[in-house]
Amino acid sequence: MSDYANWLTPELQQTLLSHQGNNPDEQAYFIYQLDELKKHLLTLQEQNVIKLWYAVKANPLSRIIQTLDSSGFNFDVASSGELKQVLAQGIEPKRILNTGPAKSLSQLTEFLTEGVEIFVVESLNQLNWLQQAAKSLNKCPKVLLRVQLQWQEGEKNPLGGNSLTPFGLSIAEWQGIHIEQYPHLDLCGLHIFQWGNMLSNEKMYSLWQQMVTPLVDLAQSIGMELKILDLGGGLGVDYLEEGQVLSWPQIISDLAKIKAQASVEELWLELGRYAVAHCGFYVVPVIDRKVNYQQEQLVLAAGINHLIRPAITDQPFPVRLLRESQAENINFDIHGPLCTSMDKLGHLPLPDDVTVGDELIFAFAGAYGFTESMPFFLCHQTAAEYVIENGLMTEVRTAQPASWYLA
Numbered sequence: 198m199s200d201y202a203n204w205l206t207p208e209l210q211q212t213l214l215s216h217q218g219n220n221p222d223e224q225a226y227f228i229y230q231l232d233e234l235k236k237h238l239l240t241l242q243e244q245n246v247i248k249l250w251y252a253v254k255a256n257p258l259s260r261i262i263q264t265l266d267s268s269g270f271n272f273d274v275a276s277s278g279e280l281k282q283v284l285a286q287g288i289e290p291k292r293i294l295n296t297g298p299a300k301s302l303s304q305l306t307e308f309l310t311e312g313v314e315i316f317v318v319e320s321l322n323q324l325n326w327l328q329q330a331a332k333s334l335n336k337c338p339k340v341l342l343r344v345q346l347q348w349q350e351g352e353k354n355p356l357g358g359n360s361l362t363p364f365g366l367s368i369a370e371w372q373g374i375h376i377e378q379y380p381h382l383d384l385c386g387l388h389i390f391q392w393g394n395m396l397s398n399e400k401m402y403s404l405w406q407q408m409v410t411p412l413v414d415l416a417q418s419i420g421m422e423l424k425i426l427d428l429g430g431g432l433g434v435d436y437l438e439e440g441q442v443l444s445w446p447q448i449i450s451d452l453a454k455i456k457a458q459a460s461v462e463e464l465w466l467e468l469g470r471y472a473v474a475h476c477g478f479y480v481v482p483v484i485d486r487k488v489n490y491q492q493e494q495l496v497l498a499a500g501i502n503h504l505i506r507p508a509i510t511d512q513p514f515p516v517r518l519l520r521e522s523q524a525e526n527i528n529f530d531i532h533g534p535l536c537t538s539m540d541k542l543g544h545l546p547l548p549d550d551v552t553v554g555d556e557l558i559f560a561f562a563g564a565y566g567f568t569e570s571m572p573f574f575l576c577h578q579t580a581a582e583y584v585i586e587n588g589l590m591t592e593v594r595t596a597q598p599a600s601w602y603l604a
C-alpha cells in the first residue's frame with residue numbers, strides 16, 4: 198500500500214491490454230484486483246485494537262463483499278437494498294449494523310425481522326420507532342446513538358466548518374432522552390463520523406482526541422454505560438497523488454490511546470474507501486482529441502455517467518495511458534460524452550502522443566465508482582465490471598445498452 202505512484206503495474210497493464218471485450222455494448226469497464234484487496238484487508242486485520250466494519254456504499258459488488266467477508270470484516274449497511282445484497286452473499290445478520298438518516302418504522306421492522314441486532318440511531322423518532330418495533334418483535338437490539346458535534350465560534354474547531362448535516366443529533370438533543378423509557382433497547386454506545394478523506398495521521402488523531410471528552414460526558418449525563426465507540430470512516434485516499442498517505446500502524450497506536458481514554462470495551466471503524474479504493478480501476482477509450490483556445494482536450498466514451506465523483510468533489514481520480522509511451526506528459530482537460538460541462542474527469546497529465554482509440558485507466562476506482570454515478574443521463578451504455586482473482590480476469594456484470602433501462 199505504500200508505493201501508490203506505481204499503481205499501474207506491468208502485470209495489470211498486460212492483462213488489460215490483452216482484454217478483448219466481445220460485447221459491442223462494452224464501452225468502458227471497472228476492474229477490481231481481488232488478490233490485492235485480500236492482502237490489503239489482511240494487513241488491516243493484523244491488530245486487536247479495533248473491530249472493522251465495511252461501509253457497503255463504497256462498493257456493493259457481490260465479489261467485493263465476499264472478499265471482505267472472508268477477511269473477517271463486518272458490514273455497515275444503510276438501506277434495504279444494501280441489506281439484501283449483503284444477506285444474499287450468505288453473511289449472518291449478526292455481523293450487520295444499520296446506519297443512515299432515513300430509517301422509517303417499516304425499515305427498522307424489516308431489519309429486525311431479518312435478524313439485524315445493531316443499530317446506529319440518528320434521531321429521536323428512530324429511537325422511539327426502534328423501541329416500538331423491538332417490543333412488538335420481542336427483541337432487544339444494541340443501539341449506538343449518533344452524535345453530531347459543533348464547536349462554539351472562536352473555539353478550536355477540529356472540523357473546519359460547523360456545517361449542519363442530517364447525520365445524528367447534537368449532544369443537547371440526546372441529553373433529553375431517558376434511558377429507562379427504552380427497555381427493549383440495549384443503549385450501549387455512541388457513533389460519530391463527520392469528516393471526509395483525511396490524509397494526515399496527526400489531524401485524524403487530534404480530531405478523534407477532541408471527541409472523547411464530549412462523548413464520555415454525554416454518556417455519563419444520560420446514564421449510559423459507554424461500552425462501544427464507533428468512529429465511522431473517513432480515512433483518506435491520495436486522489437491528487439500528492440504523496441500523502443496515512444500510516445496504518447500509526448492509526449492503530451493512536452486508536453489504542455483513544456480506546457484507553459474513552460475506556461470503552463470496543464472501538465469500531467467503518468471503512469469505505471480506505472478498504473477498497475485501491476483495488477479498483479476504471480478503463481475507458483478516447484473518442485476524440487482537440488485543441489480549443491490553446492487547451493488540449495480529450496473526450497472519452499464515458500465520463501461522469503460512470504464515474505461521477507470528480508464532478509461532485511472536485512477531486513479527480515489519477516489517470517494513466519494504458520499502453521506504453523515515451524512521450525512527455527502534458528496537461529489535458531479530460532471530458533466525458535454528456536452534454537453538460539459538468540462531465541469532466543479532471544485536468545491531468547498524460548503523454549503527449551495520446552490519440553483516438555487509446556485507452557485510459559483511472560485508479561482508486563474501487564470505491565465510489567459504479568453505484569455512485571449517473572448512468573442514465575443521455576442514454577449511454579452502462580459500465581461492465583470485472584474482477585481479477587488468481588490472475589484470472591472474469592466478468593461479474595456485463596455492460597448494457599440504454600434499451601435495458603429505458604421505458
Ligand SMILES: *Cc1c(COP(=O)(O)O)cnc(C)c1O
Pocket residue numbers: 252254255273296297390393394429430431432467468469470471564
Ligand atoms: C460513507 C460512510 C462510511 C465510509 O466512509 P469512507 O470515507 O469511505 O471511509 C462509514 N460510515 C458511515 C456511516 C458512512 O456513511
